[in-house]
Each structure stands twice: as structure tokens, then as C-alpha cells.
Amino acid sequence: MFSPLIAAGRLNVSAAIRTHRRGYSGWTGAVNTDYDPLDPAVAAQPHAAYDALHRSGRVHYNPRRATWILHRLDDVRAALRDTDRVTSSHGVTRVRMVADLVVVTDGEQHSRLRKQVQPAFTKGALDSWRNIIDKLAAGLVDDMIAAGNCDAVQRLTMPMPLRVIAAILGVPESDIADFRRWSDDSTQLINFTPTVSGVVSTARSMRAAVALRRYFLKHLADGHLKGSDTVLGRLLQHSTDGALTDNQLFYIAILLLIAGNETTTNLLGGMLHTYAEEPDQYDMIRDKPDLIPQAIEEHVRYTSPIQNLYRYTRADYRVGDVTIPSGSRVLMSFGAANRDPLAFDDPNTFRADRNPRSHVGFGYGPHLCLGAPLARMEAQAVLRELVDRVTRIEMTGPTTWSTNSSLRGPIHLPVVLHAKSAT
Template identity: 55%
Template sequence: MTLTHDIRFLGTMAKPLARAARVGAVASVRGRWRPYRSWTGAEITDYDPFDPRTAAQPHEAYRGLHAGGRVHYNPNRNIWILSRLADVKAGARAADTLYSGDGVTRARVALPLLVTTDGKRHNEMRRHVLPAFTKAALESWRPMIDELAAKLVGEVLDAPGCDVVQRLTIPMPMLLIAHMLGVPDGDLNEFRRWSEATVQATEVELSRRGIMSLTSSITGIRDIHRYFRNQFAVGGLKGSDTILGKLLDENAGGSISDDELFFFAFLLLLAGNETTTNLLGGMFDMFARRPETFDMIRANHDLIPMAVEELLRFYSPVQGLYRTARTDYQVGDVTIPAGARVLLCIGAANRDPQVFDDPDEFRVDRNPTEHMAFGFGAHLCLGAQLTRMEARAVLRELATRVDRIEVIGQPRWSTNSTLRGPVEMTAKLFAAAAIK
């Protein structure tokens, strides 16, 4: 499919997508789930990741899954759920059988993105973009990350009672990615609006509101496409200090097309923004609720990297990813049938009591190296180091300049089943005595 086809396809897909999802779910529940139960061995569950209340606070449900069998099946949603760390990792590693091409979030939106491409083509695409993620390439963004963290923490300090999500956790990754992609300062507001609309495409609700938001996502994608098409037409990317410029320089043979560049830029927006926003939101939530832990970090900055890993495990900014079974897939005594939609529940895996002692407890020095917040296997997150640089920079600024973090009232959590984090959080930072 060419890019033009893809964009046209996006414009026409909202209604059929909703209809297909509705018809598909009903047909498979009526026609198939009774026989499944008799031979697959999976445990039937009413755990529903799409219930907004469960999505906002899923941990009790995860404890229920861990107390049961290795595979659960929700007949109403027609999904098969893996929740133990070893099984979720094995599922992510079994990319030949559990494939990503039908989309990795709730919506079965198959765009030609790295994350929804499988097999040989995925290896090729990943090889093309790797030069932008080498240690040296990522290091070059460090001064900008440090500068952004210092500026944004300063702004929150100066605005007691502000919404820290709007002031810091959204702008931090958004401004970084915009700079990485070479978006000029004058275009940043528009760029932010498009990016926010784009992320909504990951969660298609079968409701009037859901379809409206899908339509606005599609408009956002179209606007971003138009924007980059103009940038490519003007030229000047090659040799520039942007991530796209770096990729073009590495591919002197011209093996990366404009289409691929666009979809890569688009993936960075989709994969790198809300995920990091969620992690940073978790950081504020945790250290406001646990001032004594924040004091430990203030007293010993060497704890910062470990604290960030524990935040990744504890909050799991990506709660789950979907795969489709190409053939029957065996987990212990259970056979997940070919064609099944399988949820790799990362949020539950990161709180697996068989792996993490007292998993619902945040331990700043736990150093949970086995967590899989960034996925596992062929699609392991390319932005993991970048995220760590961002989160560590923000925490360092907080630990240096702030005595205490206060969250006023109850933060509001997202109800998106894939991406979980605070969407509104009124906060007040108390400046450290030494620098008041």
C-alpha cells in the first residue's frame, strides 16, 4: 500500500472499523466461545481492560488474575489474557506465532509502522532506523533534555497549584520529539494539538464519542502528514541535526523513502509522547504520596536510576499489548486457538508476585531489572534509553531544587486500556531551602 492509499484509507475507515469490531465481537462470542471453553483449558474471567474504572485502577484485577490460571479468556471481549511475567515475555518473544500486524492496541489499525510489522520486513525496517538510536546519537540529545527538564521544573516551581500534566509531563517528551524531528518553535502549538489527537487512535470506542475522537485522530494524522510532506518538499532535512536528517545521512543509497520517513516520525509521536508523560506523572504521584522516599533520593542522587526503573515497573505506562495468534499457541495445558486476539498484560506481568517480592509495594532500591515496561523480544522499545534520560533528568532537577511535592486533591487517571497515567494533577512544589 502506498502512503497516499494509507491516508485515504484512514479517512474512510472510521465507520467500517467500528462496524467490523462490533460484528466480529458478537459473532465470535455467539459462535465460538462455548466450544473454546470445553477444550482450551483457559479460565473464564470477567476482567475487562476496557472498563474505564478497571483501566484507571487495574491492580486489584491483576491480583485476581495472578491468583488463577496461566491463561484467562474474556468471552465478552473475546480476548485471551496472559498475566505472568514469564508467559508475557514468552508471548512477546514468539513473534512468528503471535504477530503484531493486526495492530498492538485495542483498535485493529494496520498502518505500515515498525511496531505493527512482522518478520523479515520488520528486521529490515528496524535496521534502517537503528542509526538514530545508537548510544552516540542519543547522547547528542542530552543537553536538550537537561535544559528542558530544568526549564519545566522551574516553571512548575513558579506556578504553585498548576496542573503538572499540562505544565511538565506533556510538554517534556512533546518538545523533545518536536526538536528531534526539526519542528520550528513557531509550529509547536499546532504540532502539540495534532500529536494529542493522534494518540487517541489507539483506543477506538464503539460509541458516538469514540467515533468522533477517531475522526479527530484521522484529521490529526492527515495534518501531520501534510506538514511533513511540505518539510520533505522544501528539502534541508539531509545533513540537518534532526533525527530524520541523521537517518537520511546514514542511508546515502536512498533506501529510505519519504513514506517510510513519515511513518517513522509518526511512530515516534505515537510511541514516545504519552508513554513518557505517563511515567513522569507516576513520578509526581509517587513522590507526593511518599515524601520519605523522595527524601532518600534527595539525600542520595545515586538512587535516581534505580528509582526510575522501579517507577517503570510500578506504573507500567504501557499496560498491555495485543497480538493475533497465527496458529494454535500453547501455554502450559492451555491451547490458545489460531486467530485469537491475545493480550500481553505488561501491567500485570510487572506485578507478578512469583517474580517481584511484595509487588504492590514501591521500593526505591529494588532495581527490578527483569521488568518489561519497554516490552521484550523483536519489538523491544527503541526509545528506552531516551526515556530513561528524560526521567532521570526530571528527577535530578526535582531532587536538587525541591524539598517537597504536594498533590492537591485527587489526580485524574486515564481510562485508556493501553496507556495508563495521570491526565490531570494539581501540584505544588516547595523550593529546597538551600536555593530559596
């Protein structure tokens, strides 16, 4: 995975890059690395690689992937803030893209698009969803306790955000199964790979996106969503940008599905896995439930549901002694930055009472996650329910982690929840 020199932590910034294939062939001043976030084994278990990056220098460069890597918390935060030079407007994945979407724009275009979505996440909106979220958390934890030994991903961590988003988008219970299938398939569009199976799966995703679009347009046409307390209803009422077209509303719905589902599933899965492995930490929360909001923040840092996103430089960009040339692809390692030993004491240890305020689990700067308050509310509701009802979370088999280089979380999590005995 790493070149032996780097793995041993001995290569320093004075090492010149002798580039292979597509990368720069000259001196860059960065530490040359073969750390590869796309390697499935690294994606599933990236933390040893992060430790090695932190040991071996400030800025790294992978010539095979033609990618610069930022992994220190301060450097990642500074780059995320500097959208003039380090932009999202060429996309935030390895494949460059241009689209009129909030995540992949900067400057005025980004402000305009962000303002369109923002009314969906006001405090009033969140308060109006609290009951729905609490009820869903209670129901799903009930269900898991009743099931005994089961896969928490199927029973809790996937259904929770999906049902929340369905509820706040105004999708009725009777349509949840179809909605789940379409949204699962269509959100795979983000994982496009230029292989035969990648193209086949993209075709399926496109069909699902078309079905989802037809569904929303039908519901928008019948007038029920407009004027309702749902996300789309709110967006229509608060539109600052003239009337939003049905198509724009559909794109916002898809954006929320992509941005909010798998990320929250990863957070919830990471949380259960951590408490099963660290029962002392779970007991601490049971003793002091006031710590719940702080503990969720530590879960976001520790799990980092989004591990990696990219940016592209549109001017030379200096980090310490290294100049990243204009036009470069730069990996923002949120996962590594959240385990930066310069920023967090003993970063590979989960501490429910740490309060890691500076983490970048929800990003930072102009693109700071719009759904963070919703994700926090969901995770806090689930943890409150667990702490009220469950004395111990026991793992009954190994956790399987996703191998996606951006989104990391458990995809199988066999556990049993031991309920408090009724008194």
C-alpha cells in the first residue's frame, strides 16, 4: 500500500519525486506516496495509512493517481475556506464535473443555490420534525430489541435516515418500499466507475432516477406537496429566487437523498460498532445522558462518515514549503484530518466526553453541511433511545466495512441489544 520508506516514516520532504505515468515528473516538494484511497482494503480500514501520512510529512503527492493529499486538520480547513484558489466548481470527486448543484459550485452561484435549500433546515423546520424523528428512533430500537441477534444495518442504520427523509419529503408509508429501491439505486450514480459493470450499474441508477423523478413530478402536479410542511413545501413558500420549477425541486430532493442517507447510516453504524467495542464509553453515556450531544460530535469525528472529497486548484496554492500548481486535483482527507495528532489528543481513541469542536466531519467553510442539524438530531434520538432501553450492545460477528473511498461505514453489523429488564 505504502512504499516501504514512507511506511517506516523515514521519507521526508527533501525526497524528490521521480514520477511514473501521469503525474508531475519534476520536483514538487511534497512527500511522494503510494497511499491510495481507492484501494478497497485501505478504504475499509484507512487508519494505519492516516497515521503514516501524519508521521511522514505535511503535503503528500500520489503520482499514479496524480493527486495531492492534504491530511492535517489546519491545512484541510484552510483549503476548504479558500474557494478562490481551491474550488469545488470542477466537482468534489475524482472525476471532474460541472453542474448547477450547491455542492459543486462556488462564489455567487453557490450562494444562490445554497439559499434555495437553506429554508428547508431552519430551526422551525427541525423542531417540526422532532416528533417524527423521536418516534422513528423508538420504533426501530424496539424492533431491534424484539429481533434479538440481527444485522443493525438492515434493522436500524439504513431505515432510520431513509424513513426520516421520506417523511420530511412527504412520501407516504405506502410508497416507502418503492422509494427505498429508487433512492438506493439512483444514489449509486455518485459512485460511477468507468468499467463495464460500472456502466451497467449506472444504467440501472439512471432508470431509478427517472422513476424517482416521475414519482416526484406526479406528486408535485397533484398539488399536495405545495403548501405542506414538507421540505419541498417549505422551499416553495420561502423561494427567494422566483418560483422554483418542479424540476429544480426534484434535483433538491435527489441532492438531499444523496447527501443525507448513506452519511447518516454510516454515522449510526459507526456509533453502534464503537459502543459494542467500548462498553465503558457506553456506560459513561448511560451514567451521564447529558453527554449525548457531545458524544455524537465525537462519533462524527471518530467515524468520519465522509472520509474523502476532492477539490481542484485554480491558482498555485501554497501549503507550508510546497506549492500545489494551478489545475491540480487535491484530496481533502476529512478522515485523516479528524485523526490528526496535532489537533486531537490520542486521536485513535474514542472519548465520549472529548467535545472535538474543530472536527471537519461535516466539512468546513462555505460548504459546511446543511443537513448537520438534522443528522445530529437523528443520531441523538437513536442514542437517547438506546441509553433509555439498552444496557449493553453486543457484537455477534465481525463488522463488515464499506470499501467506498468517500463514504465509509458498516455494511453488515451483527449485534444484539440487551434490553433493561422490566421492573
